[in-house]
Amino acid sequence: xxxxxxxxxxxxxxxxxxxxxxxxxxxxxxxxxxxxxxxxxxxxxxxxxxxxxxxxxxxxxxxxxxxxxxxxxxxxxxxxxxxxxxxxxxxxxxxxxxxxxxxxxxxxxxxxx
Amino acid sequence: xxxxxxxxxxxxxxxxxxxxxxxxxxxxxxxxxxxxxxxxxxxxxxxxxxxxxxxxxxxxxxxxxxxxxxxxxxxxxxxxxxxxxxxxxxxxxxxxxxxxxxxxxxxxx
Numbered sequence: 001x002x003x004x005x006x007x008x009x010x011x012x013x014x015x016x017x018x019x020x021x022x023x024x025x026x027x028x029x030x031x032x033x034x035x036x037x038x039x040x041x042x043x044x045x046x047x048x049x050x051x052x053x054x055x056x057x058x059x060x061x062x063x064x065x066x067x068x069x070x071x072x073x074x075x076x077x078x079x080x081x082x083x084x085x086x087x088x089x090x091x092x093x094x095x096x097x098x099x100x101x102x103x104x105x106x107x108x109x110x111x112x113x
Numbered sequence: 114x115x116x117x118x119x120x121x122x123x124x125x126x127x128x129x130x131x132x133x134x135x136x137x138x139x140x141x142x143x144x145x146x147x148x149x150x151x152x153x154x155x156x157x158x159x160x161x162x163x164x165x166x167x168x169x170x171x172x173x174x175x176x177x178x179x180x181x182x183x184x185x186x187x188x189x190x191x192x193x194x195x196x197x198x199x200x201x202x203x204x205x206x207x208x209x210x211x212x213x214x215x216x217x218x219x220x221x222x
Contacts, residue, residue: 042201043214044156090155099148099163102210104155 002027006091006105014113019064019078021108023091026072031093035066036104038088050074051096059072086112115139117213119201124219125191130142133186133199133216140205140208148200150215156200159186168184196220 006023010071011017025031035047048066056066067075074091079108088109092102117137118193127133137145148156162168162177162184174187186199198215205211 041217044202044212046210046212055181099144099161100205101161103158107155109153 001046002093003105004091004103004105005067008108008110009106010109010111011105012111012113013081015083016080019076019081019085019090019110021076021091021110023076023105024072025075025093027094028072030071031095032070032096032102034092035074035076036038037094038087040087040089044090048076081112084112115204115205115211116129117211118124119199119216120212120216121214122219124221125159125221126187127191127193128190128222129191130187131191131218133188133218135184135201137185137201137203137211137213139203139205142179143173143204143206143208145175145177145184146202146210147184148202150198150200158174159199160198191220193194193222194216 003026033050036044037047039045039052048056048058050056050068053068053071064078091105094100094102099101119135144161146161147159149159150156159214160168162175165177165179167174167176172189178183188195198217200215201213203211
């Protein structure tokens with residue numbers, strides 16, 4: 001069966017520091033991968049998605065970036081965090097067929113001080 | 114623009130039935146998903162509707178009317194563990210997934 005791992009679970013970072021969140025998927029190949037952010041009490045905001053290695057689409061202009069160095073690895077990065085980057089970050093995967101549901105990792109709760 | 118509307122919050126009693134509505138206006142339609150999200154946790158997939166009608170999965174059912182741009186999630190025999198947010202998401206014609214803000218469901222004994 002397929003599993004998705006996302007870490008760390010929680011992170012407290014000072015303003016201006018760098019960020020790296022990692023997500024890996026097991027048990028499938030060539031998945032679509034997604035990074036979302038969820039503000040408290042709000043819906044999901046799609047940040048990036050990828051349909052293959054090195055293929056990244058950005059949905060929201062910001063100081064975040066994403067990379068997919070391997071088929072089942074998706075990384076969210078920032079060089080300098082802002083206060084507004086606080087939130088709940090979720091990685092998700094879905095099979096290549098568009099009608100399939102997305103499945104989420106456990107999420108990372110990021111607090112910027 | 115693209116828009117999905119859900120009630121912000123609903124309250125129901127343990128053992129009862131509750132219906133959570135979702136209306137959408139999107140550029141095309143390739144299906145509608147319902148997810149459950151407990152506080153502090155990731156969303157989990159509940160159901161997918163692409164054709165009109167009712168899909169039943171145990172205590173949960175989901176209904177779709179494409180002509181009305183409307184769906185609902187029906188939860189029967191409510192349990193305390195059903196207290197969660199319920200997210201509606203629409204897959205558009207270019208396979209973009211548009212998410213509603215979610216409905217927080219509070220179950221009272």
